[in-house]
Every structure is written in structure tokens, then in C-alpha cells.
Amino acid sequence: MQIDPRLLHLSPLDNVVVARESLAAGCVLMLDGRAFTLAKDVQRGHKIACRSIQPGEKVLKYGAPIGSAVQTIAPGEHVHLHNIKSDYTATHIIGSPAAEAQ
Template sequence: MADPDDLDPRLIRLDPRDNVAVVRQRLEAGLPVRVAGRVTTPARDIPLGHKVACRPIQAGEKVLKYGAPIGSAVAAIAPGDHVHVHNMKSDYTATHTLDEARARHGGSAA
């Protein structure tokens, strides 16, 4: 099994129970990043403060950050994938609020 703590220095896992890591420095599309001991290449830039999966997360599984559930995966998420509103439903922010944020910011809610 891959070690979820074997991370690129541009990532930080906040709690040992977390299945995501937080981006400490923007990850550029096409440049390699090490996640759980494996090298992956993001297809798109992943902004500072966003999340990437440290291990496979199944559809319906809770996304854990700070050792607590923050949402549920709406699709399967591979290690190194960007975890955000396109593949995770927040447990705290209503969907209509996210839709409004996307409209205000040209399709991307932070």
C-alpha cells in the first residue's frame, strides 16, 4: 500500500486520518507531483489551498480534512486528483450557494 505521507513538499496532510492533502504552492499543469509515493501529473493547475487526493476515494466516500469529514465524493477520485466542487459535495455549503459562486466567478467556486 502506498504511504499517504510520502508527499511532494508543495502539499501538506493536516491530519493522519485525512484522505486529502492541501496545496501549499500552486501545482502547475503538466509538471510532476509526488502523491503517496507515486508521481502524477495534473492536467490543470491546482491553486493554493485546494485539495488533492492522497489515496483512492470512492464515490459516496467521505472526504476527510483536519481529521473530519468535509464532504462526500460524487465520483471516484484517484490519488493526485484535484478534489473540489466538480467531484465532491460539501457537507457544509449548500449546492445552490456553490452554483451562485460559480456564476459570479466564471464557473469556478473557491
């Protein structure tokens, strides 16, 4: 896969890439020879879809599933809690006081 140097593709199995630096909305990224314009800011370390991901499909990072898409995620779109759910931790408790106490 040809990839923008501001992105990191951790495994050939992954359907996401990782931002090596914070990227501003409107930034144009190259993923496998196609240009994508970011609709929203993406912080360093956050994920971006490198292909279309359908609802219910596993999101793969490091070649392993980290969650499931809850809506269609377009190539070049930020992948985070707003469009995936963890297969391991209920999203509604991440960052909650109850989760912090555990």
C-alpha cells in the same frame, strides 16, 4: 506518508493533501512514493486526493469530513466542487447572490 514538499498533509486520517503553492497542469507530484501528473492547474490552498476516493465516500481534511465524493476521484486529482458535495451547504448556493445576502 512521504509527501512532496509543495503539499501539506494536515492529518494522518485525511484522504486529501493541500497545495502549499499554485501548481500547473503537467506538474509531477510525489505522494507516498508514487508519482502523479496533475491533469489541471491546482491553486494554492486547494485539495488533491492522496488516494482513490469512491462515490459517496467522505472527504477528510483536518481529520474531519468536509463533504462526500460525487464521483470516483483518482490519487493526484484535484478535489473541489466539481467532484465533491458539501455535507453542510448546498453546493448550488455557494457563491450565489442569495448566499452572499445571508
